[in-house]
Structure formats: C-alpha cells, structure tokens
Amino acid sequence: MIFDRExxxxxxxxxxxxxxxxxxxEGTQETFVRAHQRLTTIEDPAKLRGWLFGIARMVSFxxxxxxxxxxxxxxxxxxxxxxxxxxxxxxxxxSAESDRVLDGALANLAEERRAALLMRIDHGLGYGAIAAAMxxxxxxxxxxxxxxxxxxRASLAGYLDEGxx
Amino acid sequence: MTHVPQEELESxxxxxxxxxxxxxxxxxxxxxxxxxxxxSWLRAEQTLLASRPRAGTAHLWAGIAARLRHPRRRPHRAxxxxxxxxxxxxxxxxxxxxxRPRPEPAAPQATxxxxxxxxxxxxALAALDRAEADYKDAAKVLEAxxxxxxxxxxxxxxxxxxxxxTRARAQLGESRAVAADxxxxxxxxxxxxxxxxxxxxxxxxxxxxAIP
Numbered sequence: 001m002i003f004d005r006e007x008x009x010x011x012x013x014x015x016x017x018x019x020x021x022x023x024x025x026e027g028t029q030e031t032f033v034r035a036h037q038r039l040t041t042i043e044d045p046a047k048l049r050g051w052l053f054g055i056a057r058m059v060s061f062x063x064x065x066x067x068x069x070x071x072x073x074x075x076x077x078x079x080x081x082x083x084x085x086x087x088x089x090x091x092x093x094x095s096a097e098s099d100r101v102l103d104g105a106l107a108n109l110a111e112e113r114r115a116a117l118l119m120r121i122d123h124g125l126g127y128g129a130i131a132a133a134m135x136x137x138x139x140x141x142x143x144x145x146x147x148x149x150x151x152x153r154a155s156l157a158g159y160l161d162e163g164x165x
Numbered sequence: 166m167t168h169v170p171q172e173e174l175e176s177x178x179x180x181x182x183x184x185x186x187x188x189x190x191x192x193x194x195x196x197x198x199x200x201x202x203x204x205s206w207l208r209a210e211q212t213l214l215a216s217r218p219r220a221g222t223a224h225l226w227a228g229i230a231a232r233l234r235h236p237r238r239r240p241h242r243a244x245x246x247x248x249x250x251x252x253x254x255x256x257x258x259x260x261x262x263x264x265r266p267r268p269e270p271a272a273p274q275a276t277x278x279x280x281x282x283x284x285x286x287x288x289a290l291a292a293l294d295r296a297e298a299d300y301k302d303a304a305k306v307l308e309a310x311x312x313x314x315x316x317x318x319x320x321x322x323x324x325x326x327x328x329x330x331t332r333a334r335a336q337l338g339e340s341r342a343v344a345a346d347x348x349x350x351x352x353x354x355x356x357x358x359x360x361x362x363x364x365x366x367x368x369x370x371x372x373x374x375a376i377p
Contacts (some may be wrong), residue, residue, distance in 0.1 A: 003229070007222040015220060024220070029228045036233055079171060088205065102213050121266040122214045124179055127172070146171070152208060 003032055006049065009123050010056050015062040016118050017111060027063060031056045050119075050129030057115050057133055064111060100155065105155035109148055116141055117148035169193050169200050178207035218353050221340065224333035224364035227289035227326065231371045286348065293351045307365035314372040322375060326368045333361050 010031055015024040034055050042051060104139070106114055115136055119125040131141045169190055176182045177190045194201045311330075315323050337357045344350040 002225060003222075007225065008219055010226070011220050011222045021220065022359060024364075025225055025360050026228075028222065029225050029232065032225075032229045033232045036229075088202075098213055099217065118214075120175070121179070121211055124181070142172070149206075149210070152210065 002048070003033075007032065009049075010052055013053060013115075013118060013123060014060055016106060016122070017057070017115055018063060019107060023063055027056065027059045030059045034059070037045055047121075047129065047132070050125055050133050053123065053125060053129075053137075054133035060115075063110065072126055098131055101156055102152070105152045108155065109151055113144045113148045113151075117152075118143045120145055168197065171203065174200060174204050175207050176202060178211050185313070185328065203248055218350060220353065221336040221357055221360065223329065223336050224357075224360045227329045227364045227371065228367040230325075231367050234371075235374070246300060289348050290351075293348065293355065296317065296355055297351075297358065300355065302367060304358070307362065307369055310369050311365065311372060314369065314376060317376045319375065322372075326372065329364065333364050336369055337361055 007028060011024060011028045014027040014031070015021065018024050018027060031052065035052055038055075042048060106118075109117065112134065116130055116136075119130045119133060120127070127138055127141050130136075130145075131138045134141065136144070173182070173186075173190055174194070175188055182190065194204050197286075311326070318326075337354070340350075340354050340357050344354045
C-alpha cells in the first residue's frame with residue numbers, strides 16, 4: 001500500500017518543514033488525501049515518490065503562508081560562507097550536541113532551500129525529481145542544495161569552534 | 166589534479182553509484198585530500214540526518230480514510246475538552262525540558278554510537294511522566310467512547326478501526342519501551358500520544374456518523 005510505504009518519509013519531510021508535530025500530522029493526511037484524488041494523473045509510477053513530495057511541499061508552504069499572515073517579518077537568512085578552515089566532519093559526528101546543532105541549522109535555512117536539501121539527502125530523490133517537485137530549473141536545484149550545505153556546515157563548524165574555545 | 170564533481174561524491178555518499186563507479190570515486194578520494202574531505206562532509210551530513218528519530222504514521226490513516234469518505238468535511242475539534250488537558254500538560258513538559266541548562270559539549274569519542282547522553286533531569290522526567298499520564302487519561306475517555314459505539318458499527322468498519330488503533334498502540338508501546346529515561350526520545354513519545362489521540366478522535370467521529 002502506497003500509504004504504508006511512503007507516509008513515514010512524507011511525515012518526516014513535513015515535520016522538518018513545518019517544525020510542528022500536529023501540523024505535520026495534519027499535513028501528511030492532507031498530502032495523501034490530495035494524492036488520492038489525483039492518483040489517476042500519474043503516468044509514470046516510478047515518479048510517484050517525487051510527485052508525493054511535491055504535493056507535501058505545496059501543503060507545507062500553504063500552511064506556512066497562512067501562519068505568516070499574522071506573524072512578524074522573518075529575520076533575513078544569512079548567506080552561506082566558505083568553511084575551508086572548519087573543523088573536520090569527523091569532529092562534527094563525534095560532538096554530543098551535533099543533533100541539536102543540526103536541527104537549529106536546518107531551522108535557519110529558508111523553507112524552499114531546506115526542502116530541496118532534505119529531498120536530496122534525507123529522502124534520496126534525484127535532482128530531476130526535486131526540480132519537478134519544486135517547480136525549479138535543474139540548475140537552481142543544484143545551486144540551492146549547494147548553498148544549503150554551506151550554511152549547514154558553517155553552523156556546525158561555528159558550534160565546534162565555540163566549544164573549542 | 167582534476168576533482169570529482171560534487172554530485173558524484175554525493176551519489177557515492179548516498180550509496181547510489183554502481184559498484185564499479187563507486188570504487189573509482191573511492192580510489193580518487195583516497196589520493197585527493199580535497200575530495201576526501203568533501204566526501205567526509207557528505208557522509209557526516211547524511212549520517213546525522215538519517216540518525217534522527219522517526220515519527221510514527223500508523224495513526225494517521227483513520228483521518229485520511231474519514232476525509233476520503235467525506236471530502237467536504239474538515240477535521241473538527243469536538244474532543245477538545247478531553248484532549249485539551251493532555252495537550253496542556255505536554256506543553257508544560259516541553260517547557261520544563263527545553264529550559265534546562267545547556268550541557269557542556271562532551272569530549273570527542275571514538276564513534277558516534279558512543280556519544281554521551283545528556284544528564285537526566287529529574288524535573289523534566291517528572292513533567293514528562295505527568296504529561297504521559299494525562300495523555301493516557303484522555304485516551305481512556307476516547308477509547309471508552311469507541312467501545313460504546315463499536316457494537317453498533319458495521320463489522321468490517323469495526324475491524325478496520327480495531328486494526329488501525331492496534332497498530333497505533335503497538336507503535337506507541339515500542340517507542341515508549343525504547344525511550345526509557347532519554348528525555349529527548351520521551352518528547353517524541355509524547356508526540357506519538359498526541360497522534361494517537363487524534364487518531365482516536367477521528368475514529369470516534371467517523372463511528373458516530375456511520376451509526377444510523
């Protein structure tokens with residue numbers, strides 16, 4: 001069953017985008033309701049996963065747009081910087097608080113950039129599938145994922161530098 | 166030296182490359198510090214992301230099934246009273262857990278599996294226990310309501326709901342057993358209780374509407 005196979009990934013993706021468990025649960029339900037209504041429009045079953053993530057992405061952005069109507073303007077997101085002098089990736093993995101820092105770093109990414117990065121690294125979607133899900137040209141997908149990575153690494157490296165002092 | 170494109174390193178880190186290509190890229194990385202470092206970063210990111218806990222989803226199906234049968238109906242809030250106290254207690258638990266002092270970074274260790282756990286905060290555990298008890302009380306109210314309605318349901322529908330709730334309870338029980346005294350995992354378990362309550366709410370609501 002499609003739900004059993006794909007719901008855990010969709011729920012996790014929405015949890016990362018919405019950062020609210022109740023909203024992620026409802027978003028998952030909304031995603032599968034919409035998917036069920038449009039299932040006959042899928043021509044290539046191999047593209048099902050990317051298609052579902054595209055719906056989930058729309059659901060999450062609609063939710064966030066509604067939520068922002070009454071919210072204060074978002075803080076500007078810092079542009080990525082190079083981290084050539086950063087501590088080693090092994091040090092990141094060994095850090096006791098790396099999960100927390102990673103979570104904070106993900107939260108600081110702009111939603112669309114975060115969505116593209118997670119589709120690639122956490123859910124294994126290819127660049128073509130991400131481009132279709134996001135409605136972006138392929139080059140934009142590559143640029144956004146690259147920038148997202150630089151931001152994540154800068155956050156992790158910043159935390160480790162702070163810990164070393 | 167010509168470097169391997171980042172996308173190819175990424176495919177290697179994600180285990181997507183065929184064996185031959187993977188061996189070639191590994192061989193290049195072994196001789197190229199820049200590509201080796203990039204590959205290490207990619208693997209570290211992937212490991213960190215993959216190691217995060219996963220939320221259960223079995224409890225979500227009842228709500229989807231209900232909405233597919235009644236497309237115009239939105240999830241309603243009829244069970245706010247019984248669920249509200251549990252949610253408030255969970256919010257209090259979250260507050261207690263999240264305002265605890267940040268622990269000092271642990272010294273590097275040999276493997277990720279051996280990382281130190283944060284120290285157990287008795288106040289946080291007590292708050293989590295209270296929130297869990299409130300969730301259980303709220304679940305009892307809704308379970309009793311479902312038990313009252315169940316004999317009047319179509320047997321096939323009752324079987325489906327039983328199956329959904331049993332799966333959700335089993336998932337919750339497994340998560341709770343794994344969580345032990347780990348505060349962060351216990352927080353995820355509370356999310357699981359919240360999901361179970363939403364599932365119960367949908368089942369009760371759907372059952373009420375199905376009974377003539």
